[in-house]
Amino acid sequence: MDKMKGHVLEADSMWLEYEGCKILQNIYLQMQTGHVTGLLGRNGTGKSSLMQMIFGTLRGQNQSVRFNGDYVSHPYQHPGLISYLPQHAFIPSNLRVSEVCRLYKVDFTDLCRHFQDLEQYNLTRVKDLSTGNRRLLGTLLVLLMPVAFTLLDEPFAALSPLSIEQMRRVITEQKARKGILISDHAYEDVLGLADATYLIVPVGRSILLKDVYSELEEFGYL
Template sequence: MAINSATTPWVLEADGIQLQFGQRRILSDVYIRVQTGQVVGLMGRNGCGKSTLLQTIFGGRHVPDASVRVNGRYAVPAYQQPGLLNYLPQTLMLPAAITVAEAAQLLRIDGHAALAAFPELQAQLHQRIGELSGGTSRLVQVLLLLHADTRFSLLDEPFSGVMPVHIETLSDVIQQVKVRKGLLITDHRFTELLPLCDVVYMLHNGRLEELPDPLQGLRDRGYLAS
């Protein structure tokens, strides 16, 4: 795609997403937009369909009529476009038996550089993914995906199990990475996620709406204390 990414942002859009499980409508004609240089937050209650939406955008879940476009061009399934996007699912993404260094190699990234903001993690490079603690495993996976050379990263609960002091450092890394990437993040740690977001969407009863005033919007809907 002939686009000068240094000056022109890349735009990832998805729309026409309709999904129903049995009688229950999960996603109703959803439209979402992310561009490089942005952190976009996706908020909503347990079970409202946030993970399903990320899977659909990534291309891991086939939804008839769903359109995903990059700079206006149809890109379904998006994961097949080289260097376009990566995706952190809620479950373990990497094989448990390989080491962190091997995982970095698989993703074609420099493991030392990916973990640079966390000097204490350098010692874990030669440990198997399955032998890391839950929070460390999560943190390592998020750092690898953020460092990978893709235009976009879709992160499903990157803060899950990560201790607060590490969330602070991870938030700094996210701010640095967004200079070159677009990030779509869902997490229930609203107070940590909100300050990072340039745009916030709320998914409720299958409908996705952009919140013009995210803090007030979350308070009004009972997600944050007033």
């Protein structure tokens, strides 16, 4: 896959119900390489579920993910297409940091270029890292993977203010190579990075914001 060319990833007609309760219905969202797309919504509006559906690990009642117009049933199965940062811990805890980097096809020196303090953890097992450093490692691995699109669910969670500021720089750098979808409770950080922002509103509809702060107030997000 030539990631130097412009690519588009679309999520269309995303519909998810649990026991008759509508979580998402007829959601549409578009990502482009070279852009950061923000995803906002109150707790329980289905942001994490939508990311899992786009990634391909969650199947809803209906969903269509298209890469450059072509339907892709399980995007995560296509090498070089997509990476995903979930909210939960996902890195094998018994592996050393250097082993995890090889697994995710990320150069350890790239991690340290962005966060120099990580240099000391090359041979450390993931389970022996602090909660903050485990989250930092996971976020960097997902961001730096050689893929066309990256989904970030709460990338700033458990990070210090200084680390958040540096992570914002990494995201800005990486968007030159890929398209990034980001959702976080730190909505100011999301809006500061996003070229376009979608809001999920009850019940499960998506709105591409135009007058951002005015519409966030109108729909009760702020």
